[in-house]
Amino acid sequence: MPSITFLPSYRKITVEPGSTILDAIQRAQIQMNVVCGGQGKCGKCIVYIKNGSVEFDREKFGKFFTADELGQGACLACQAVVRDDLHVMIPDSSLIQQQKILMESLGIETPFQPSVWKYYVELSPPTLEDPSPDLTRLVWGIQKQGGPLAEKMYAPLDVLRGMPRVLRDSGWRVTATLALVPGGYRIIDIEKGDTRKELYGVAIDLGTTTVVAYIRSLVDGHVVGIASNYNRQISCGEDILSRVNFARKNGLPKLQALAAESINLAITTAANGAGIDREDIYEVVVAGNTIMTHILLGIDPAYMIEEPYVPVVRRYLTTAAPRLGIEVAKDASVFLFPAVSDFIGGDIIADILASGMGERDEISLLVDIGTNFEVVLGNRDWMFSCAGAAGPALEGGEVLFGMRANPGAIERITIDPVTLEPQYQTINSIKPMGICGSGLIDLLADLLRACVVDRTGRINTEIIHPRIRQGVHFPEYVIAWKQESGNNKDIVITENDIKNLIMSKASVLAACITLMKQAGITRNELSTIYFSGAFGNYIHKENAIMIGLIPEVPIEQIRNIGNGAVEGANMALINRKKRKTLDEIAKNIAYIELNAESSFMDEYTGSSFLPHTDLSLFPRVQKMLDECRLKKIPPGVP
Amino acid sequence: MAENSPDLGGKIGYVVLGATKAEDGTRSVSYRLGGESDLPFIGMKTSLGSIPLVAFEICDDPSYWSPIVTSYTGDLVSDTPEWATAAEQQYGADLVRLYLTSTKRRGFDDFPSITKVTEDVLSGTGLPLVVEGSNEPAIDSEIFQRCGEAGQGERLLLGTAEAGRYRSVAAAAMAYNHSMVAQSPIDINLAKQLNILLREIGVKADHIMIDPYTGSLGYGFEYSYSVMERIRYAALKGDTDLAMPMIASAMDSLSVKEVREADPVIRDDIAVAWEFYAALSSAVAGASIVCVRHPKTVPLLKLAFRELWAGKKPGEF
Numbered sequence: 001m002p003s004i005t006f007l008p009s010y011r012k013i014t015v016e017p018g019s020t021i022l023d024a025i026q027r028a029q030i031q032m033n034v035v036c037g038g039q040g041k042c043g044k045c046i047v048y049i050k051n052g053s054v055e056f057d058r059e060k061f062g063k064f065f066t067a068d069e070l071g072q073g074a075c076l077a078c079q080a081v082v083r084d085d086l087h088v089m090i091p092d093s094s095l096i097q098q099q100k101i102l103m104e105s106l107g108i109e110t111p112f113q114p115s116v117w118k119y120y121v122e123l124s125p126p127t128l129e130d131p132s133p134d135l136t137r138l139v140w141g142i143q144k145q146g147g148p149l150a151e152k153m154y155a156p157l158d159v160l161r162g163m164p165r166v167l168r169d170s171g172w173r174v175t176a177t178l179a180l181v182p183g184g185y186r187i188i189d190i191e192k193g194d195t196r197k198e199l200y201g202v203a204i205d206l207g208t209t210t211v212v213a214y215i216r217s218l219v220d221g222h223v224v225g226i227a228s229n230y231n232r233q234i235s236c237g238e239d240i241l242s243r244v245n246f247a248r249k250n251g252l253p254k255l256q257a258l259a260a261e262s263i264n265l266a267i268t269t270a271a272n273g274a275g276i277d278r279e280d281i282y283e284v285v286v287a288g289n290t291i292m293t294h295i296l297l298g299i300d301p302a303y304m305i306e307e308p309y310v311p312v313v314r315r316y317l318t319t320a321a322p323r324l325g326i327e328v329a330k331d332a333s334v335f336l337f338p339a340v341s342d343f344i345g346g347d348i349i350a351d352i353l354a355s356g357m358g359e360r361d362e363i364s365l366l367v368d369i370g371t372n373f374e375v376v377l378g379n380r381d382w383m384f385s386c387a388g389a390a391g392p393a394l395e396g397g398e399v400l401f402g403m404r405a406n407p408g409a410i411e412r413i414t415i416d417p418v419t420l421e422p423q424y425q426t427i428n429s430i431k432p433m434g435i436c437g438s439g440l441i442d443l444l445a446d447l448l449r450a451c452v453v454d455r456t457g458r459i460n461t462e463i464i465h466p467r468i469r470q471g472v473h474f475p476e477y478v479i480a481w482k483q484e485s486g487n488n489k490d491i492v493i494t495e496n497d498i499k500n501l502i503m504s505k506a507s508v509l510a511a512c513i514t515l516m517k518q519a520g521i522t523r524n525e526l527s528t529i530y531f532s533g534a535f536g537n538y539i540h541k542e543n544a545i546m547i548g549l550i551p552e553v554p555i556e557q558i559r560n561i562g563n564g565a566v567e568g569a570n571m572a573l574i575n576r577k578k579r580k581t582l583d584e585i586a587k588n589i590a591y592i593e594l595n596a597e598s599s600f601m602d603e604y605t606g607s608s609f610l611p612h613t614d615l616s617l618f619p620r621v622q623k624m625l626d627e628c629r630l631k632k633i634p635p636g637v638p
Numbered sequence: 639m640a641e642n643s644p645d646l647g648g649k650i651g652y653v654v655l656g657a658t659k660a661e662d663g664t665r666s667v668s669y670r671l672g673g674e675s676d677l678p679f680i681g682m683k684t685s686l687g688s689i690p691l692v693a694f695e696i697c698d699d700p701s702y703w704s705p706i707v708t709s710y711t712g713d714l715v716s717d718t719p720e721w722a723t724a725a726e727q728q729y730g731a732d733l734v735r736l737y738l739t740s741t742k743r744r745g746f747d748d749f750p751s752i753t754k755v756t757e758d759v760l761s762g763t764g765l766p767l768v769v770e771g772s773n774e775p776a777i778d779s780e781i782f783q784r785c786g787e788a789g790q791g792e793r794l795l796l797g798t799a800e801a802g803r804y805r806s807v808a809a810a811a812m813a814y815n816h817s818m819v820a821q822s823p824i825d826i827n828l829a830k831q832l833n834i835l836l837r838e839i840g841v842k843a844d845h846i847m848i849d850p851y852t853g854s855l856g857y858g859f860e861y862s863y864s865v866m867e868r869i870r871y872a873a874l875k876g877d878t879d880l881a882m883p884m885i886a887s888a889m890d891s892l893s894v895k896e897v898r899e900a901d902p903v904i905r906d907d908i909a910v911a912w913e914f915y916a917a918l919s920s921a922v923a924g925a926s927i928v929c930v931r932h933p934k935t936v937p938l939l940k941l942a943f944r945e946l947w948a949g950k951k952p953g954e955f
Contacts, residue, residue: 454835456801605827613830613879629838 002082006030007050007089021047021054021077021088026235033094034238038078042238042397046094047080049073051087054080093433093487112221115180115576116201116282119145120194123172134163138190142176148185153178155187158331166190177282179333180576188282188331198280200224202270202328203573204263205347205566206288206296207231208240208370212566213266214573215274215281221574225274227266232258233295239371240291244305252300259296260325267328281328284321287337287569289345296324297336304342314339316346316582335572335579338586343387348374349586350568351532353578354561358383358585362527363519365512367550368564369394369535373508376589377515383589384515393504394437394535399497401434401479401489408433408486410479411538415446417628420465422446422479431486435479435493438538440501443479443493445543448610449628452477455610457498502608505549509612510603511594512551517603518592523551523617532564545621548611552618646874650674651843651881653817655733656766657793665792666764669732671847671926672883677870678924679946689947690921692939693768693929694731695889696721698755702739704892706909707931718755719762726763729936733766733795734759735887735929741772741781749780756788768795768819768885768929771807778806786810795819795847795885801832808841819885821849824861826868826880833879843878847885847927854890855916862886866923886920887929888913910934918942 003014004024013028022045025032036042043064056075065074077094121141126132132140139150147153155163166174170192177189177199199219205212212228233255236246247255263286271278286296290311294301297319299312316338321328337346348368357364359380366376373390376383396402396409403409407428413435415422424439426432435443447453452460452468459475461468467478474494482490516522529550531537541558544550550558561567572579594600606613615622652672657663671688700708700715708715715721718736725731736759738752760767767789772781782796783806797819799807804820811818820836822828829848836846850869852862866884873881891897891912900908913935917928921943930936 455838456831456835458802460805462805602827605825606830609827609831609834613827613834615834625838 002084002086004082004086004088005051007087015082017083019082021075021080021082021086024082024088025077025090030090031095031230031235032077032090034078034234036078036238036242038237039242040076040079043076044094045077046074046091047077048089048091049075049080049086050089052084054082054086056080110571110575110578113575113577114201114218114221114283114573116188116199116218117147117178118175118196118199118219119147119178120175120196121145121173123167123174125172134167135160138163138167138174138176138187142178147178152184153187154184156331159187159190163190166192177329179282179331186331188333189329195280198277200276200281201283201285201573202267202281203566203569204266204284204286204288205350205563205569206259206263206286206292207347207565208243208289208292209234209238211262211266212563213263213270214566214570215267215270215276216570216573218283218574223570224276225270227269227273229262229265229269231292232262232265240289241305243295244291244301247295247300248302252295252298255295256298257325259292263296264325264327267326278327279329282332283573284326284328284332284334285337285569285573286334287346287350287565287572289347290339290342291345293336293339293346298324309342311339311342314341314586316579337569337572338583340385340586340589341387341591343372344374344376344385344589344591347565347568348376348385349582350566350572351530351561351564352376352383352568352585353571353582354564354567355528355530355532355559357528357530358581360527363521363525364528364530365516365526365551366530366532366561366564367508367512367536368532369508370533371395371397373511375508375511375515377512377519377521378589382519383585384519384592385589386511386515386592386594388507388511388594390507391500391504393497393500394440396434396436396440398500399435399440400494401491402440402497403434403436405436405438405534405538406433409436410434410439410443410491411436412540413439413442413446413479415443415450415452417446417450420450420452420463420467422467424479431484432480432491433486434491437535438540440493440497441539441543441547441549444498444501444610445540445546447477447493447498448546449624451629453498453610456608457495457502457610459495459498502547502610505547506604506607506609509548509550509607510600513603513607513617514594514597514600515592516551517599518597523553526551526553527557529553529558530564531558531560532562534563536560537562545618546611546624548607548609548618548621552611552620646675646871646876648675648874648876648878648881650870650873650883651878653844653847653883655768655793655795655817657791661793663792664760664764665766667766668793669766674870674883674924675874677867677874678922688926690925690943691732691927692917692936692943693733693735693885693927694725694729694933694936695735695737695887695929695931696725696759697737697739698751699740699743702737702742704931706892706897706905707933710906711933719758722759722762722765724933725936726765729933730940731765731936732940733768733927734763735768735770737770738772738781738785741774741777746772746774746777749777749784752781752784753788756785760789760792766795767792768797768927770797770819775803775806778803779809782806782810783813786814786816789816790814793817797821798849799832799836801828801835804832804835805839808836808839811845812840815845817845817847819849820846820882821851824851824853824858824865826865826872829865829869830872830877830879833882837879843882846882848880848882849885849887852886852888852890852916852920852925854888854894855912855919856896857890857894859916859919863919863923866920866925870924883926884920884924885927885929886917886923886925888916888920888935889929889931891916892931906932906934910938914938914942922946 656668
């Protein structure tokens with residue numbers, strides 16, 4: 001069998017002839033950037049063949065490379081078929097980089113009402129005079145310590161089996177862990193001595209891309225450890241659809257295991273950081289989108305991506321951690337957030353919980369933007385929701401120099417309206433490699449302010465300026481010259497990039513407007529717009545309005561709830577009463593299918609403009625644009 | 639009918655085409671289009687606007703023209719100014735619309751000919767002139783500059799601006815005080831977007847005519863009709879970015895299968911019928927100018943408009 005050596009690590013692995021290099025990379029557990037899931041569409045999994053040769057269609061995939069790169073043996077890992085021994089160089093840019101992940105919180109106060117408790121009891125040993133059974137002795141002891149009524153408690157068989165030993169070995173001094181369950185309290189653990197302080201729970205955001213874990217003390221509710229890592233399912237495809245397709249090809253057990261593994265990794269990292277034992281985590285709360293939740297439960301998600309798009313389960317679920325492969329206390333329970341539909345999942349319910357919008361009279365709009373976006377509008381009495389595909393442009397995909405929020409990504413940029421010279425800031429302040437979503441929004445807003453692009457996003461090539469030029473295929477604006485960039489290339493934004501960006505933002509805005517029209521709500525009636533997700537935390541709010549990503553409201557009415565999914569999961573973790581409201585919230589949300597909404601296409605065309613065709617929706621932007629234009633006489637007009 | 643007419647409050651703006659001697663031009667007539675404050679034929683209590691005008695389309699290189707028209711018309715088509723004269727004197731058109739089809743030739747660079755043909759057509763007819771320039775970004779600027787300059791003072795209508803290329807047309811129109819055609823592909827939002835773009839580079843609303851793009855009857859005309867109605871309705875409700883008069887061309891009519899493949903004996907009649915109904919429908923949907931290519935269509939349309947618009951003369955309100 002051919003053996004492959006990966007450079008620069010010199011990791012070696014053998015594979016079947018006919019495998020792709022990507023197969024080998026995944027088997028070697030190297031975290032490769034595979035945006036399209038290995039279909040040869042994204043051009044991100046670039047590797048260089050240093051020794052040996054592969055079968056690779058250089059004609060077909062040549063568009064991803066310069067002649068120079070091809071000369072150095074560049075190919076796409078997912079399309080290169082292995083026949084013989086190879087040395088393969090994996091450039092840093094093809095690896096998944098450490099990503100900026102959001103961990104701040106909105107700081108809504110939630111009453112501390114956990115659903116697990118620990119009781120320390122010192123029992124008198126049984127005697128001939130007092131021969132009551134071990135369990136009776138224990139539950140009476142707990143009741144005496146202020147615990148629940150003795151007859152409300154029960155112990156499962158596993159706990160009973162261990163009980164006599166623990167009680168006697170500890171000299172009848174034990175700590176019992178109780179969990180609230182329907183109809184009573186379950187004794188889920190008995191430990192020697194006083195371990196009352198070692199009582200923790202974990203809130204998990206199981207995202208398509210990242211997994212975030214918050215460990216909290218369930219004695220006082222405080223956060224003790226936070227960690228996050230990539231969802232390891234990425235190696236089976238980057239977007240959610242490719243995961244479902246992977247599951248369809250008998251890949252569900254693998255995806256399920258990877259989901260659990262990703263969660264375990266985050267829990268372990270957080271626990272190690274806090275110096276606590278994973279075995280002391282007695283409760284797990286997971287918020288994830290509907291497909292992630294299904295996969296974690298090991299339920300086939302296939303029927304959600306084909307008509308008529310039905311999930312298997314929508315209600316909230318509770319199960320035991322070991323059944324899902326989550327490594328915490330062995331009798332810990334896992335609470336999974338409910339969903340509204342296949343597209344509006346537990347993560348959005350968690351967003352709603354975190355924003356508090358479902359508890360107020362005022363009307364709010366919640367926008368969660370990723371590759372897909374979700375929008376929720378409403379208040380305590382009613383809610384409308386919808387979801388759609390924003391396309392990858394806002395996350396840096398389908399943009400020539402677009403990238404994720406990794407080191408070297410331009411995350412902030414301004415353009416001088418007179419000199420047209422940019423000023424930018426990159427993540428980790430290193431030389432720029434590309435531009436991420438927040439940078440793209442800044443860039444587009446300032447190109448518009450500077451009249452470099454018109455309101456359809458076309459670059460005015462009549463402006464004579466070294467940064468504005470005709471590129472190979474499209475007109476482009478140079479953000480960073482080769483000499484200042486980190487990849488020895490002029491970093492540019494092309495007219496085509498801008499077009500993709502506008503298409504992405506238009507679908508979000510059109511969705512917002514469609515929901516508002518359905519509900520008969522004008523922008524003046526919106527009390528707050530919430531941005532959820534990492535994206536929302538980093539974008540410049542005024543610029544988001546400038547380009548018409550969201551409806552115009554005063555800046556102070558826009559709030560970031562940060563990672564709303566993990567925030568909501570945290571709330572449900574420390575306040576059991578919140579969990580009961582979740583099914584209620586989910587049930588009250590009407591889901592609007594945008595494809596079935598005839599007005600959506602109209603709204604979409606109207607929104608495919610900067611900021612929108614109807615400027616009466618954007619009075620502040622209109623004023624700004626007029627002011628910008630007054631300062632400039634557009635070139636090309638006598 | 640009048641009692642049921644809704645008072646929408648908005649009004650279509652005016653566009654003036656052509657300049658007479660009194661207006662420092664050389665045209666024998668000038669038109670003020672627009673002014674409607676109702677949907678056509680729904681309300682009669684206020685002005686119905688001007689009676690629709692018929693523009694006759696000619697070109698400076700007939701090899702790009704429909705053989706139906708060229709074979710019917712004969713040698714006349716190779717003398718563009720004479721053709722323009724015929725449009726006015728024989729066919730009875732209200733305007734002439736000149737397509738600079740010569741610019742379609744590969745590597746076209748005979749820019750002086752553009753100036754000449756524009757001037758010659760202006761001499762050949764006293765009617766207000768619509769000039770359709772090139773369709774090639776590389777030469778657009780020069781072409782529009784040339785025809786704009788040649789028609790200085792005549793208040794031409796220059797065409798055609800689209801969202802992807804509007805700067806050259808707009809620059810020439812603004813430099814020489816002409817109006818311009820703003821065309822978008824059968825979509826109210828795109829029509830509005832283009833008008834906003836034009837406004838933002840300085841084109842005045844009273845120098846824009848909307849071409850909503852009209853397909854042929856039987857080939858999607860109903861979409862055009864519906865979009866025209868929506869554009870007009872939005873304008874009447876107060877959307878000033880859409881409150882311009884509309885121009886519609888029935889040009890696709892001559893290339894539909896039913897016309898191309900018609901029995902040669904009756905082909906002209908079929909062509910005329912197809913153009914007539916498309917143009918008539920456009921006018922009913924709100925177009926102020928309809929454009930046709932078959933000489934026989936012109937008098938039929940004029941008659942129909944006179945009857946429908948109750949005896950009004952061109953330009954009369």
